[in-house]
Amino acid sequence: MNNCRIATGVVAALLIAGPAFTQEHDESYHADYIFGAPLEPTEAWIITRGGRLYDNWYATQDMDAPEGTHPAWPSSNSRTGATTWRCKSCHGWDYRGADGKYGSGSYETGIAGVMGYSGDPAALESVLREHGYSEAMIPSEQSQYIAAFLSRGLDDMNAVIDFDTGEVSGDTGHGAAIFQTNCAACHGFDGRALDWGDADEPGYVGTEANANPWEVLHKIRNGHPGVEMISLRAFDLQDAVDVLAYTRTLPEK
Ligand code: HEC
Numbered sequence: 001m002n003n004c005r006i007a008t009g010v011v012a013a014l015l016i017a018g019p020a021f022t023q024e025h026d027e028s029y030h031a032d033y034i035f036g037a038p039l040e041p042t043e044a045w046i047i048t049r050g051g052r053l054y055d056n057w058y059a060t061q062d063m064d065a066p067e068g069t070h071p072a073w074p075s076s077n078s079r080t081g082a083t084t085w086r087c088k089s090c091h092g093w094d095y096r097g098a099d100g101k102y103g104s105g106s107y108e109t110g111i112a113g114v115m116g117y118s119g120d121p122a123a124l125e126s127v128l129r130e131h132g133y134s135e136a137m138i139p140s141e142q143s144q145y146i147a148a149f150l151s152r153g154l155d156d157m158n159a160v161i162d163f164d165t166g167e168v169s170g171d172t173g174h175g176a177a178i179f180q181t182n183c184a185a186c187h188g189f190d191g192r193a194l195d196w197g198d199a200d201e202p203g204y205v206g207t208e209a210n211a212n213p214w215e216v217l218h219k220i221r222n223g224h225p226g227v228e229m230i231s232l233r234a235f236d237l238q239d240a241v242d243v244l245a246y247t248r249t250l251p252e253k
Pocket residue numbers: 053054057070071072073084085086087088089090091110111112114117124127128131133138146150
């Protein structure tokens with residue numbers, strides 16, 4: 001009898017609180033995953049954080065976009081505004097600047113790449129302050145993540161993506177297996193569940209992977225700034241390359 005009453009009490013408590021597995025994470029959980037840092041960050045996480053800062057340091061830190069155009073942005077290029085403050089805009093998705101894909105096209109600036117940069121974290125921080133990034137924009141701690149990314153996280157994209165054609169040498173079957181069991185949770189099986197384009201020109205995984213495989217490889221390896229997206233950094237580069245090869249077979253429209 002007693003046991004039975006206790007059991008009834010437990011059931012009643014569960015009904016009131018709801019079993020743990022149906023509880024939604026609260027908003028602070030998501031914000032912490034996207035913008036915060038683990039208590040004991042691994043090398044893989046540190047590098048990806050640096051990679052997202054390199055992509056877009058203000059979205060990565062949940063900050064407003066900077067105003068004006070970066071002082072080092074050349075007048076030969078007609079772009080203006082916040083995008084000119086992103087590291088990738090001057091140094092490239094392939095990290096090779098003028099020697100890479102940004103040697104021509106709408107992001108042509110003539111600025112050198114960062115591939116092979118050998119500065120230590122203190123040296124990089126001075127470089128960033130000279131670049132016009134204040135402590136409020138990129139605090140020292142964040143600068144250290146970028147230093148880790150530059151010294152240990154830059155992939156040699158020329159080895160896996162054809163520089164002229166964008167063709168990717170990957171195993172699409174293995175890429176499909178990874179995509180269907182990971183990426184599809186958010187992007188759908190055909191990569192069209194999220195759309196960052198507009199009605200005329202949709203932006204799907206397949207669209208982006210064909211238009212700019214260098215950017216997509218950077219995002220597969222490091223995640224996408226300011227949103228809940230995974231990164232494949234803890235796996236071999238070839239796994240990410242296989243996914244990239246497969247995403248180029250997905251619908252572009
Ligand atoms: C508006 C363009 C621009 C942006 C944005 C930019 N840089 Fe640079 N960066 C330069 C220029 C110009 C140089 C000098 C290289 C050259 O001679 O072309 C440079 C040089 C560097 C170097 C090499 C320094 C050395 O001493 O060898 C590093 C590292 C670097 N930038 C990192 C970054 C990082 C990290 C970011 C983003 C937080 C960033 N840059 C954003 C223009 C830019």
